[in-house]
Amino acid sequence: GYSIEDADGNLWFGSNGEGLYKYDGKLFVHFGMEQGLSSNTIYSILQDNTGNYYVYGNFNGTVNQDLTSISTLGGQDIFLSKYNSNGDILWMKQIGGTGSETSIGICMNHAGDALIVSGQTNGNCSFDGMFPISTSGLNDIFLSKFDLNGNCLWSSKAVYGADHQIGGAITIDNNENIVMAGAFKVDASFNNNPASDLSSSYLGIRQYFVAEFDQNGDNIWSKLINCDDASNSTNIKTVTTYNNEYYCTGQYTGNLDVDGFAIGNATGLSDGFVFKLDTYGNIQWLKEIKGTSSIESITKHCSDATGNLFITGNFQSDDLNLDGTILTNKTTTSKSDVFIAKYNSSGTLQWAKSVGSTGDDKSTDISTYNGNVILTGSYSDVIDFDSFSLTNAGATDAFIAECDDNGTFLNALQAAGTKNDVGEACIYLNNGRNFLTAGDFYSTSLTIGTNTFTNSVQDLTTRDAYLARYGCFDGTTINSTSITCNGLNNGTATATPTQTGSYTYLWSNSETTATIQNLSAGVYSVTVTSSGSCTATASVTITEPSALTSSITGSTNVSCYGVNNGSATVTPTGGTSPYTYLWSNSQTDATAVNLVAGSYSVTSYDNNGCSTFTFVTITEPAALTATISQNNGCNGSCNKSATANPTNGTPPYSYSWSNSQTDVTATALCAGNYTVTITDGCLNTFVQSVTITEPTVLDATTSQVEPSLSSCDGTATVSPTGGTSPYTYLWNTSPSQSTATATGICGGICAVTVTDANNCTITKAYTFKKAINLRVVGTTTNTATFAWDGNGATSYRLRFNKVGETTYFYSNVYTSPNTRQLLDPNTNYECCITTNESGVYSPYSSPVTFATLNNTSVLAQNLRLEGTPTSSSATVAWDGSGASSYQLRLNILGSTTYSYKTAYASPYTFDLLLPNTNYECCIRTFNGGTYTSISSPISFTTANEVTVVATNLRVEGTPGTNSVTMAWDGSGADYYRLRFNKSGSTSMLTVRGR
Known part of the structure; x- marks a missing residue:
């Protein structure tokens, strides 16, 4: 028998020949298989993560389930069925062939998307008509993988050989590898791994094996467990995994050897064993459960969450030895008693105990949960589970007993009838508050607690199944x-x-x-x-939703004055979404659009009708307006300007002045009336006017106070009038001064520039009597010319001496500049000055030094024409400088009428010449009171007058806002005069240009 609980707490179970049952705590539902054939057997049930069930078992003849029907192909075949949680069949698959097939094991991989099944076959066998295999000997063991839609993905002869391969219990470890345990005679080969082949050392005697396969069914390793008894009735019954290590239990006869770990018996009857292999199949420990005189068997083991093993079975011997713990049979008539034992994961026995009556007692299933253990089976007479005593009502009754982790029984219950009644399966439900047991009974009726079940067939040879649940309500x-x-x-x-x-x-x-x-x-x-x-x-x-709030998370103001393109977006938080919205202007979206300037409120509602309120103000640019600032410039000029100053509206701005200018500032304006039209980025316009007036003429009066002869205490004062105040001042004193009165003046000359608010300027100069800033402005071989600042004193006295000498000579002079004659050439001199005012002299100034020139350097030489003569002028140049003067002689070629010009430096320009005339010119030097000889003449010709006359006057290019370029034919005149007037005006502007 078997049972399994689904995710909803329903119990599904099956029994030999009785089909599939579901119990939901209220209703007992039977999903029948083939009726009337006791050899139809359900072996296992699995449940997937979505509540579907997979049933694995054997059948003979025909299996009918709803509209699905399959029939055997030879002897006994295997069926694999899938049901939904309501018990409706989804599909049924057949494994069978010419021989007989037996279902053994079924597991679901850890991914939950495939089933692994094992079983025995002894002929030609296919899997839902696919992947056929043929046995190599008498019986082979197969493995097969199905997806959850019933499609066979692969199948293999997992274990095969010349004789019998028996069993094939399976489990899946944490690495998704398949671990199988079984037995063989003669030899055993393993799928796709010849290195794992095993053979028996005892001809014809059943041997055990444990093998590991990957998820494709290919063998990884195998392990031989030797046994030398010929009874051939023993096997490894159960294999489980914990932490990727493997636990096997079963019974044996004779001697059993696992990698040198050996146990044996001499009775010729079976004893029990339990051993542990590591993940590679290496033996960790081996334990014997040994009787003294009869048959012992292990029916089932299970493990808890920490790897402890709970084992149950039966023994007929007088005594049962578990690592020195002796359990005694209640009878001496070869009747079975039940034992239960606990081992830790290291194989150390924790405890063992037995229960029994004077009759035959057997256990069939065991389960553990959260430190408690239940087991079920049958008993034949009064049986005691510690303090809990059960009486017998007939041949055999079923029991269900619960003990704690230390083996102390907590309860014992019975299912009693007059015939053979057996507990087949037990399981703790997932919550641990209760457990279920299932079994079958031949009795005409069965009593469980206060409930009585009546057999559906009252012939004492037909079994019915029962299901009982014990404990508290689930929760x-x-x-x-x-x-x-x-x-x-x-x-x-x-x-x-x-x-x-x-x-x-x-x-x-x-x-x-x-x-x-x-x-x-x-x-x-x-x-x-x-x-x-x-x-x-x-x-x-x-729970309650977080407080519903809202905020304006985005808004766009009106872009242009007077339009309606504003928007605002509200975002609620908290509460329960989705949200709805109601704006004060009746819009109902999260974003209100096409808004004019103004204040708006919005109420946001959540899915529960809760509400929150917020508001937003949409603005717009103010109406475009403007002022004009002006600069009236200077009196009589057209350098005035006006600047537009727009405010509000929407930038950028453009400008159109009444005089066609387009900049923000109109320039080069004369006095008059002007307007400007300002256009903003939204094409709104505003017109503003301005009158440019003429300021009065900027002028100034001056006054000064003479410095005393011995100090720098003079002052100069300027008093501006006209123009546009305020005024600023800049004196050229050292350092410069910026007030209306300059102080600390030593003498000489100074000037002040007065600037009004329109940058109009006027400059006034001051001359003081006291001489300062004596300087040499020219020298010759025998003269030196001096200049100083200052004028109007009674006289000025210059004192000379040769550098290094103390012999002085003086010159009384009256104005600057002044030339001293009769100096020695090529000589270093120094000179000082003093001011005489009415017979009182100032201190001499600091001396200035100078040197007269060498005689040869002053002579005029290499007279030459400089540039090209015009029709009325010509320029000549020469080498030599520093003489008192140079005399140029000019005459028309061939004429002896000469004109003389005095020059002081090269070059010199003759003007008022005749056009298209040949001239010749000579030069001589005047120095030291005498002239040198006249030089050889050079000749040149003035230009023809017709080429200099201006003709074809025209405008060149495009006039600017306040400028124009004129061009004409003709060049070479002294200058050309242009006259301008406004159209219709008699006011003239005359410009002279070349």
Whole structure:
């Protein structure tokens, strides 16, 4: 038999010949297989993650399930079926062929997307008509993989040989590898791995093996477990995995050897064993469960979450030895007693105990959960489970017993009838609060507690199945409704026990009904008590949405004055989405569009009807306006300007002045009236006017105070009039001064530039009597010319001496500049000056030094024409400088009428010449009171007059806002005069140019 609990707490179970059953705690549902054939057997049931079930078993003849029907191909075949959670068949697949097939094991891989099945075959066999295999000997063991839609993905002869291959119990480890345990005679080969081949050292005697296969069915390794007894009735019954290590239990006769770990018996009857292999198949430990005189068998083992093993089985011997712990049979008549033992993962026995009656007692299944253990089976007379005693009602009755982790029995129950009644399977439900047991009975009726079941066929030869559940109700679920809006108290909670019945309730807020209402946010717990005093607690958190708030997360103001292209977006947070919106202008989207300037409010509602309020102000640019600032410039000029100053509106701005200028500032304006039209970026316009007036003429009066002869205490004062105040001042004193009165003046001359607010300027000069800044402005071989600042004194006295000498000579002079004669050539001199005012002299100034020239350097030589003569002028140049003067003689070629010109330096320009005339010119030097000889003449010709006359006057290019370029034919005149006037005006502007 077998049983399994689904995710909803329903129990599914099967039994030989009886089909598939489902029990949901209320209804007992039978999904029949083939009726009337006791050899139809369900071997295993699995459940996937979505609540579907997979049933694996054997059948003879025909299997009918709803509209699905399959029939055997030879002897016994195997079926694999899938049901949904309601028991509706989804598909059924057949494994069979010419011989007989037996289902052994079924597992689901850890990914939950495929099934691995194992079994025996002894002929030609196919898997849903695919992947056929043929046995190599009498029996082979197969492996096959199906997806969850029933498609066979692969199959293989996992273990094959010349004789029998038996069993094939399987499990899947953490690496998704398949671990198989079984037996063979003669030899065993393993799929796609000749290195794993095994052979028996004992001809014709059954040997055991453990082997590992990958997810494709290819063998990884195999392990031989030697046995030398010829009974051939023993095997490895169960293989399980924990932490990628493998545990095997079963029974043997004779001697058993696992990699040198050996046990044996001499009775010729079976004993039990348990051993552990590591992940590579290496033996870790081997334990013997040994009787003294009869048959012992291990029926099942299971493991808990820490790797402890719980083993159950039967023994007929008088005594059973488990690592020195002796269990004694209740009878001496070869009747079986039941034993249960616990080993840790290292193979150390923790405890062992037996139960039995004077009759035959057997265990069939064992299960563990959270430190407790249940086992089921049958008994034939009064049996004691510690303090719990069960009586017998007929041939055999079924038992279900529970013990704790230390082997102390907590309860024992029976299913009793007059004939053979057997417990076949037991399982803890997932919550650990109760367990289920399943079995079958031949009795006409079966009593379990206060419940009586009647066999559907009263012939004492037909079995019915039973299912019983023990313990408390599973628990309590709480359904709740959360608070709709933050801060309210409208939550509810309803406690619902998993089974029907009479219950009382006690909530943490002292309420005593199944449903509590008007709850604020918080945690609420409830204790539910059944009529049988079982309790279960549950808690629920009543939540409330976060406070619903909203904010304006984006807005666009109106771009241009007077339009309606503004927008605003509200974003709510908290509450329960989705949200709806209502704006004060009746729009209902999160973003309100086409808004004019103004204030808007918006109410946001969440899915529970909670609301929040916010507002936004949409602005627009103010209406475009402008002022004009002006600069009236200077009196009589057209250098005035006007600047537009727009405000508000939307930039950028453009400008159109009444005089066609387009910049923000109109320039080169004369006095008059002007307007400007300003256009903003939205094409709005504004017109502003300005009158440019003529300021009065900027002028200034001056006054000064003479410095005393012995100090620098003179002053100069300027008093501006006219123009446009305020005024600024800049004196050329050292250092410069910027007030209306300059002070600290030593003498000489100074000047001040007055600038008004329109940058008009006037300069006034001051001359003081006291001489300062004596300087040499020219020298010859025998003269030196001096200049100084200052004028108007009674006289000025120059004192000379040769450098290094103290012999002085003086010159009384009256104006600057002044030339001293009769100096020696090529000589270093120094000179000082003093001011005489009415017979009082100032101190002599600091001396200036100079040197007269060498005689040869002053002579005029290499007279030559400089440039090209015009029709009325010609320029000549020469080498030599520093003489007192140079005399140029000019005459028309061939004429003896001469004109003389005095020059002081090269070059010199003759003007008022005749056009198209040949001239010749000579030069001589005047120095030291005498002239040198006249030089040889040079000749030149003036230009023809017709080429210099201006003709074809025209405008060149495009006039600017305040300028124009004129061109004409003709060149070479002294200058050309252009006259301008405004059209219709008699006011003239005359410009002279070349």
